[in-house]
Amino acid sequence: MTTPVEMSRDRFDPSPALRELAGQPGLPRFTSVFGPARLAVRHEDVRAVYGNSVEFSNGAQTRLQGTESADVGFILGYDPPEHTRLRRMIAPEFTLRRMRAIQPRIVTIVDSALDALAAAGPGADLVSTFALPVPSLVICELLGVPYEDRDRFQLLTTRQLDFAVPLEERNQVGQEVAEYLRELVSRHQASPGDDLIGELIRLYGADLSFAELVGVSHMLLIAGHETTSxxxxxxxxxxxxNPAQLAVMRDSPDAVEGAVEELLRYLSVVHFGLPREVVAEVTVGGDTLSVGELVVCSIVLANRDAAVVDDPDRLDLTRRATPHLAFGHGIHHCVGAPLARLEMAIAFPALLRRFPTLRLAVPAAEIPFHTTGPVYGVQSLPVAW
Structure with a gap:
């Protein structure tokens, strides 16, 4: 599969082809992975699209993917008022107060993963021993998913999000994920635990349908481990x-919070949010968009917008806080952002302090990247110490 231009990178940076497209005025037309579309690349334009749920709809997601995801409560495919109702139920589970309550457990999970990494070393794959297990165990515990099932759902969700996999197969994988979650939700309904699914059942059992519980679980399970890992x-x-930047993360506790925000901005692992469909004529970036047009918003380019960030292609973990769109914007702003931030603020410094001599075990040019999915990353990361 040829990497679609909106997913193309040059290691950590937007690809030259993506930058060339971004150099066109307004919202340039291009052929996206979803078909003909407009590309929003400037910070102001992406905010305008994401912040407008009147002229833009998320409902196109179901039709474009050829799935029934929105029919099973997948909240990302919802528009108001359905989205508003579900979001109001889920959001309280991710408040800063709730996150502080689970912080000690995240610390324990990170420390255990570091113990396993040390036992596997002095050389190991950092992805399979650390980057994947930490957020997977956190979201498993939060949702009440048996941790022994993690390998199964990781494999399934990875294939479901891989655009190189034929659509028919991705739909089949999606059905397998949904069936697993139906069984999980049924068990929770029979005996609600202290986890998030159990809490939603206790608080909103009469207002949340079975399908909506499955859909919410699906979204949180995928988002909870795919992006953070x-x-x-x-x-x-x-x-x-970047050893000087590494030292900031490792040695300056007061700088960690801002350092995480700079990593989120600079890396923008989610290439783009769900495509928005124009449902009423609207003007964005000087272009008039017609009903039925699709708009893909490039988060990586918006987060490198020189109109918002000074010297945006420079990594600076001590940079004064700058607005970024790594978690989206508007009503679909990532509900789990506080959890993701907390996991990274704990995991990065802990890793670097536990292994002060951590280094790549292979030449940087040999590191394989994910290039065929909506979330960017490395497939493996061989390290030594």
Whole structure:
């Protein structure tokens, strides 16, 4: 599969082809992985699209993917008022107060993963031993998914998100994931636990349908490990290649929060959000968009917009806080952002302090990248210490 231009990178940076497209005025037309579309690349334009749920709809997602995902409560495919109702139920589970309550457990999970990494070393694959297990165990515990099932759902969700896999096969994988989650939700309904699914059942059992519980679980399971694990893997590679920046993350506790935000901005592991369909004529970036047109928003380009960020192609973990769109914007802003931030703020410094001599075990040019999915990262990261 040829990498679609909106997913193309030059290691950590937007590809030359993507930058060339971005150099066109307005919202240039191009052939996206979803078909003919417009590309929003400037920070202001992406905010305008993401922040407008009146002229833009997320409902096209189901039709474009050829799936029934929106029919089973997959909240990302919802528009108001359905989205508003579901979001209001889920959001309280991800408040800063709730995150602080689970922080000690995340610390324990990270420490256990580092113990396993040390036992596997002095050389190991950082992705399979650290970047994947940490967020997977966190989201498993949060949702009440048996951790022994992690390998199964990781394999399934990875294939479901891989655009190189034929659509028919991706749909089949999606059905397998949905069937697994139906069984999981049924068990929770019979005996609600202290996890998020159990809490939703206890609080909103009469207002949430079975299908919506399955859909919410599906979204959180995928988002809860796919994005954070890729941030941990890709971010580790970036830091290993930038020793001065690595030292900031490792040695300056007061700088960690801002350092995580700079990594989120600089790496933008989610290439783009779900495509938006124009449902009422609207003007963005000086272009008038017609009903039925699709708009793909390039998060990586918006986060490298010189109108918002000084010297945007420079990594600076001490940079003064700058607005970024790594978690989206508007009503679909990532509900799990506080959890992702907390995991990274714990995991990166802990890794670098536990292994102060951490280094790449192979030449940087040999590191394989994910190039056929909506979330960017490294497939493996051989390290030594």
């Amino acid at each position: 890729n941030m941990l893997g890709l971010g580790s590679l970036l830091l290993l290649e």
